[in-house]
Amino acid sequence: MEKIILKGITWGHSRGLLPLQAYAQRFNELNPEVEIVWKKRTLQEFADFPIEELTKSYDLLIIDHPWVGCAAATSCVLPLDRHLPKEYLINQQENQVGRSHDSYFFGGHQWALAIDAATPVASYRKDLFEKNKTLIPDTWSGVLELAKAGKVAAPAIPIDLLMNFYMFCQFHGQIPFQSDREVVDHYTGLKALETMRGFYGLLDPQFFNANPIKVAEIMSSSDDYWYCPFAYGYSNYSRPGYARNILTYGNLVKYKDNQRLRSTLGGTGLAVSEFSANKDWALKYAQEIVSESNQIHEYTANGGQPGHRKAWLDERNNLLTQNFFSNTIQTLDESFIRPRYHGYLHFQDHAGDPIRDFLMGKLDADAVLEKVDKIYKKSKNV
Template sequence: MSDKIILKGITWGHSRGITPLLAFSQRYNELHKNVEIQWHKRSLQEFADFPIEKLTETYDLLIVDHPWVGCAAATKCVLPLEQYLSKEYLQNQEENSVGYSHLSYNYEGSQWALAIDAATPVASYRKDLFEQNKRTLPQTWEDVVALAAEGKVAVPAIPIDLLMNFYTFCVANGNAPFAGKDEVVDKETGLKALESMKALWSKIPKWMFEYNPIAVAELLSTSDEFWYCPLAYGYSNYSRIGYAKHLLSYTNVVSLNGSPLKTTLGGTGISVSAGSSYKKEAVAFAEAVVSENVQTYFYTDNGGQPGHRKAWTNEHANAITGNFFQNTLLTLDNAYIRPRYNGYLHFQDHAGDPIRQYLRDGSNPEEVLTAINTIYKDSFKHP
């Protein structure tokens, strides 16, 4: 057909990231025969390394991370969706947000993306191994450290994940980070956070410092060496029958200093390029794919981890994922929100390196704080 509209989309290359989009795009084309959506994928590292604002020159639809919206607001390279969607629709999205997911894409008064996927670090474990060994799940950070001393704990340890967990342990040890522009966190809190992390990460194999959350989930689900992961962005795929060799079960995180850990919100949103030749059609697809019915059934059934709360509380969605959603929702609702100023991503790209060096090689913790404070100050010069 000569009037066929082709929308190009870019997402990340995991079953959770691309499979539900491909599936719903096929169905969307069946319902809107003149609209075809072609999805391209890139690795998690490419997702972090290549500027999204450059991708808007090529793609109509973009799957983005919420700390990027400061750049979106500054460059106006994606559409402010409140100008294209009804107040009622956006209000419904906000009321059905998983934690702060929806508003995490709202910056300087505009909605730069819609929450299509929700995630935060949660705990995962091999239920069969705990039962076989007549052991109970850790309830406190001290329990986790003790289990790690037995060699049964796997945990992501690449720089980005360590940085996200550093925020968590700052909150747990007294103060949230980024209260001012001179330092990431006060020295006392920062040193306590690093000490809390060192207690665990000093007990994992050195090779695990190359592992991201997906690699840890694959490790837990394919061998019996490790039983438990205390902190990794959740992937409901591994709690679905048939996805991996062994099922993973998911649960909320443990407590430290008397309170549940407040992990760092992740997930993704869907944005529409301001340079798209088919803005109306692209917005219509975005509106459809994050709608309650699609998110709860079609999106979740095809391996997605929805951003709509009704999906997280839905009986069917939980039945096919071993109750992944209901068993971790408390941690999602309690999650810490990262900064979103234009330039923050420079900090995020670099500040995990000195933390990893400290945890892996034993560098000076005060020098770690000095290094990340320097990177923080530099980030305001890197919009």
């Protein structure tokens, strides 16, 4: 009997690869006729080669929730509500972290399962704060004071700056994308950019080339930086033995009226290609790896950051990660969901560039908002 081989595509980090490979091995032990091979690629490669093209070559795909508008428009992945048991999807919906499961529901269909949940959260070197007898910031003003002392790190590549621009627009009172003509009103946009310049201007310029993984690596491998106020969380760095020093994670700081910053939901979903020659096997693997039991146990144990709420509340998982999950779940529950219309990814791929240029002193604020809105209208075909 010829062996069935399923191909999957994911992103290149321990969190995004190892739990998929681990369950592929277990799946093969239970189903010897099926082998699942996972390939990794960089986040930039995901941006450079459209996922809809990848569906022609891969059976299983790890996706970002803003892509589901494209999924609905092209039907290149399976609507899982037509293939998975209703009670299974109800369990996923009732046990989501934040709105992770809902973020993959678009146009009346569920295009992926929330296999992984994340949003920007705070991280810090608890040992350094204790050694220096310094309090961990809990307010925005406290973050700025620590940044002035040169102890703060934060990712500042274009995509992360754009996600934080959404956050700072809400900081100043407006939720982005309420209009088809502009991302936010001009006043709010200027205030958000001004707040961002006040913060990023205090950081080492090296962070304009650092993503959240790079920041976590810098913070865990040296004693130069004690605190990061917002970067997509990675529970791996809170696990003993993963990096030289452990990072502790927590919710975002307060800024006014005791309100906390509201970050932008990330995480990933698992989708099944419409072009797969072995859809039933691909669906079986997807259903099992995102199941409540696997997410609580094997998925998390193998370095994953699960999408199922019971895994986040599990006592053993929190012991394993210095309470990463229980310490940050509030921020995930409060997080902002990006637009998912077909075309949004064009905006996301380009709108962070002028913000970065502004923060590096290459562009004025009015020009930034003009460029951002131009990109937005192009993405909406307005």
